[in-house]
Amino acid sequence: MPIDFPSHLPRAAIEKLLLAMADDELILGHRDSEWTGHAPILEEDIAFSNIAQDEIGHSLVWFTLLQELTGQTPDEMGFERDWSNFTCCRFVAYPRGDFAYSVVRQFLFDEAEKVRLEALRHCPYAPMKEAAGKILREEAYHVMHCRGLIERLGKGTPESHERMHTAIDTAFPQALGMFEVLEEEEKLVEAGIFSGHTMLQAEWLKAIHPILTDATLSLPIERTDSRITVRCVPDAGGRRHSHTEHLKHLVDDLQQVYRSIPNTNW
Amino acid sequence: MDLSGKKQQIWDELGKIVDPEIPVLSLVEMKVIRDVRIDEEVTVVFSPTFVGCPATSMMMGEIRTRLMALGYHNVRIETTFSPPWSTDLLDAATREKLRQFGVAPPPSSADDLTEALREPVACPACGSAQTEMESSFGSTLCRQIYFCKDCRQSFERFKPL
Numbered sequence: 001m002p003i004d005f006p007s008h009l010p011r012a013a014i015e016k017l018l019l020a021m022a023d024d025e026l027i028l029g030h031r032d033s034e035w036t037g038h039a040p041i042l043e044e045d046i047a048f049s050n051i052a053q054d055e056i057g058h059s060l061v062w063f064t065l066l067q068e069l070t071g072q073t074p075d076e077m078g079f080e081r082d083w084s085n086f087t088c089c090r091f092v093a094y095p096r097g098d099f100a101y102s103v104v105r106q107f108l109f110d111e112a113e114k115v116r117l118e119a120l121r122h123c124p125y126a127p128m129k130e131a132a133g134k135i136l137r138e139e140a141y142h143v144m145h146c147r148g149l150i151e152r153l154g155k156g157t158p159e160s161h162e163r164m165h166t167a168i169d170t171a172f173p174q175a176l177g178m179f180e181v182l183e184e185e186e187k188l189v190e191a192g193i194f195s196g197h198t199m200l201q202a203e204w205l206k207a208i209h210p211i212l213t214d215a216t217l218s219l220p221i222e223r224t225d226s227r228i229t230v231r232c233v234p235d236a237g238g239r240r241h242s243h244t245e246h247l248k249h250l251v252d253d254l255q256q257v258y259r260s261i262p263n264t265n266w
Numbered sequence: 267m268d269l270s271g272k273k274q275q276i277w278d279e280l281g282k283i284v285d286p287e288i289p290v291l292s293l294v295e296m297k298v299i300r301d302v303r304i305d306e307e308v309t310v311v312f313s314p315t316f317v318g319c320p321a322t323s324m325m326m327g328e329i330r331t332r333l334m335a336l337g338y339h340n341v342r343i344e345t346t347f348s349p350p351w352s353t354d355l356l357d358a359a360t361r362e363k364l365r366q367f368g369v370a371p372p373p374s375s376a377d378d379l380t381e382a383l384r385e386p387v388a389c390p391a392c393g394s395a396q397t398e399m400e401s402s403f404g405s406t407l408c409r410q411i412y413f414c415k416d417c418r419q420s421f422e423r424f425k426p427l
Contacts, residue, residue: 133350
């Protein structure tokens with residue numbers, strides 16, 4: 001459905017931001033769903049299945065807003081697009097790994113999503129602003145759940161602490177890829193859509209650092225009073241279509257049923 | 267039928283569609299129908315509970331089918347998040363129906379989630395306040411799992427949103 005797009009806003013840049021968010025949610029939601037039936041305890045099986053359903057629902061919200069601008073339907077974007085055209089960060093496509101890795105990934109992702117949505121809640125593009133407000137309310141449950149797990153597993157047993165530590169060492173450089181600057185991002189900043197991914201990353205670090213420290217877990221960063229300096233190389237590239245083979249396998253899996261019987265009504 | 271008669275007819279019909287996951291409540295009682303407008307087409311303004319809820323597309327399909335049967339062939343369903351759906355919208359009668367169905371109703375205000383989750387939850391079966399949360403996620407996106415220490419049963423509670 002065509003909408004009246006406010007002409008003073010950077011349409012192409014907004015489409016890129018919507019697509020990045022939609023792809024991140026879709027791919028991570030798919031990864032989360034792989035715990036259904038496999039999580040170490042029943043409560044976590046239910047939690048990850050719920051979170052997966054939420055993230056895929058949120059991707060649908062962003063894809064629907066994108067459809068209003070480009071005319072491409074969410075199904076076309078999710079099920080008919082070649083994997084090399086996805087713009088998710090690499091982080092969300094890595095295999096689910098050890099349970100500790102999935103917990104750390106979900107925590108780092110949800111905290112990043114929280115700072116991004118909080119910024120978008122004040123953005124001048126009304127559909128995006130309203131969707132951000134809605135999704136933020138639902139995300140509160142993810143944030144609460146993940147923070148609880150970080151604390152329990154970080155301070156739990158020597159084994160749980162060790163596994164969380166290994167997970168953070170692996171996940172942190174990948175997570176920095178969530179903040180890879182988008183093409184034309186400067187136009188978004190100029191239009192007041194948000195303050196840009198470099199600023200979001202700084203806010204995210206400020207939010208996660210004390211939570212991890214309380215859980216006796218550390219990050220490869222240096223902290224002085226005024227700033228946090230990252231001491232590792234970000235695993236970026238996804239926003240510019242530079243993906244790992246993991247995404248290809250995931251998208252094959254995701255699209256298999258849809259492609260096997262094209263144009264079917266489900 | 268005049269315009270207000272038609273509107274009433276549509277609201278009445280929407281009041282007969284039940285939430286597939288909570289079959290004791292209608293879409294009107296769930297407060298997911300925000301508005302009904304009639305011009306060349308009928309516009310139903312819909313406000314989803316949890317956006318990932320798979321029941322949403324069922325509800326939308328049912329809205330179309332029912333209104334079609336009343337002779338409204340041009341039905342548009344407009345989704346709104348402004349303001350977002352909240353459990354605060356559920357009235358006292360709806361909360362009581364939920365309780366009788368076996369799902370503990372949400373707290374009166376979900377504005378501050380941490381605060382809302384701290385509020386004691388009465389067991390829908392025995393009324394005891396000696397309950398604790400087992401999991402903030404449950405069998406559907408809108409429910410969480412509690413345990414009653416008096417009747418020693420697990421029960422579900424509508425998630426504050």
